Amino acid sequence: MKILVILGPTASGKTRLAVRLAQRFDGEILSADSRQVYRGLDIGTGKDLDEYGAIPYHLIDVADPGDGFNLFRFQQLCLARIPEIRARGRLPILAGGTGLYLESILRGYRLTPARVDPRQRAEWHALPDDELIARLLALKPEQHNTTDLETRDRTIRAIEIALASRNDTAPVVTTPEADFLVLGLRWERSVLRERIAERLHRRLQEGMIEEVEGLLAAGVPEETLDGMGLEYRFVTRFVRGTLTREACETHLVQAIRQFAKRQETWFRRMERQGVRIHWLDATADPEGEAEERVGSFLASGVRP
Template sequence: MADLSEPRVIAVGGPTASGKTALSVALAKTFDGEIINADSMQLYKGLDIGTAKSSPEEQQGIPHHLLDFLPPETAYSVADFTAAADPLIREISGRGRLPFVVGGTGLYITSLLNGMSFAPEKTDPAIRARLQAQADAGDGAALYARLQQIDPDYAALVHPNNLPRVIRALELYESTGRRMSAERVNARAARPPYRSLCLCLTCRDRAVLYDRIARRVDAMIENGVLDEARRVYEHRETYRTATQAIGYKEFFPYFAGEQSLADCTEKLKQATRNYAKRQLTWFRRQNEAVWLYLDEEDVTARACALVREFLQQ
């Protein structure tokens, strides 16, 4: 149980296209809040359409932090996120405002709310270079298969295409003999650093969510996501994180003249549906989460009632 002197935090999570941006802005306006981005791709400058980054109009004047600030060439980890978000939470709370942590990267949200501590990782440049060379040669599937062998618990949390995390876990094991899953267990704080309420958005009927995803992808095409994706494709040697992001890599075969735009667009819709399933699985493992269903209720009204009750406790 968190100490009563600790800041209160509202987290808003859930799968892509579930309406996290609109709900969090409405809550922040109602409860005098500020938003801390917890989406691992919306950190990056210039990657707006493919990451569904909120526009200034959608933000409605609500201060947003850790959003659109990082060059695409820069690597950023969950340890970097928690180190940046914690002082922001305390600074926002110190000004008498309510911090909202919002995004679809479940690892970011749960690590922050659970007070995960990340000791400096022992690194070996030679091991990392060898693993990266293997990934660059197109052998990422073999790297992931090896991670499944040595650390199946952690592999279950990592998408096979998230090669930076796969490589970090393999490097840790080769350098120290320690498994990343065990590191995460040991890193969890004995007591949460905040008093938190985690709200998760979804649809009871999965078909409704999938329809929202399809409409979002179609809108991304209309709004010019191909220009962003082409820039990522042309800088794929340096935009390593963006290269792995859903919303960009699905168009690479189109740029290479190997597939039609229609095929790549359908591939993106399927990849996004699969990502939404993984997000749902992650957030459902968080027993403290309160679920709100877009297709069954007025989620803004219910969320406001839940936040109001939480603040009165």
């Protein structure tokens, strides 16, 4: 089973490349984005659904904000969709920038559902932030998923998952008979920084503020939006009057640029751990090079 993977930092053009390759090689796209799974979070997550045209896509709009969508659910849904796509004679294309989601498929994470114990949660909620984080780090000394530390709810959930994983001795599983070609989009740092700023300005112009206002009016709690990503966190603060428009945009563009650096760090770690990424120069002709690589990949019996 051949699977194409397209990754890169935010604003690198992953969706555009995925759509181009899906058109060329009769593919269907599986989103590996931890926020695009949520309904109603459209502009801030950059779903850009118009770009897909007639190309089928999956794992977008599969949960409501606050549902607590997690890695376990992503992996389950993704591994269920892949054979369905192959059964239709089409190429599965996994595209996104959430490194943990990508790794769960590429490296075959064996995940265990972590149950919720209300009494235990109440005890953890009574702890100060630094003690909560210390407990998580004691369970996971190499804490790569920094989003687990962004809110108390995320940290508590990460502790539950870490405890469940520690008590599970079942072997790691891999995607059956999977052969991956992993393509990465790479931009020169200064160019990517400008792309991030331009995209943020465009999203604000397209109605990201109004989107947040609508979510709040619909009853989505502020703390839920705070955990839905940088755009929703900072724009919510502007809507509530704790940030000016100028400060919101300034702080947000800086935070997204820092996030892009963390994504790049994650991808480098993936390479050190054995994931082979074929990097495409995004300033040249990435689509042409990608088509050549995918053509060779599909024509061969082994990974090129």
